[in-house]
Amino acid sequence: MADPTSRAAALLKEHRDSIDRLDAILVYTLAERFSQTQAVGKLKAEHDLPPSDPNREATQIARLERMAQEAGLDPTFAKKFLNFVISEVIRHHEQFQK
Known part of the structure; x- marks a missing residue:
């Protein structure tokens, strides 16, 4: 049986791998x-x-x-995030108006 530190390290790696995949999904989704x-x-x-x-x-x-x-998910966080995205979109749209 693996020692608790090795098991924790393995679980930590699994969580981090999952986070890395989700980060990639976020980036590609935002790009689209x-x-x-x-x-x-x-x-x-x-x-x-x-x-x-x-x-x-x-x-x-x-x-x-x-x-x-x-x-x-915290709705306040979600609102802040979308407000940030919307402000960037508007900024881009304003550039097309020039």
Whole structure:
């Protein structure tokens, strides 16, 4: 039987490997999300639409807060995260307007 320190080290490695996989999923998911929002930004610029849509943003934030609650994730954190992402998207959309 393995000693407790070796078992803890093995479990720690498993958790860290899982975290590494999830980090990769997050990065690639964010990249795909920004690819889509850039397409939206270009479309908005082509049709002289404003870079920000406050109603859509509020709806998305409320949706994410509900999903976070259901998933056991702190809704305040989820809201902060989405607000950060939205601010970056708007910044990109504003660049297309120039």
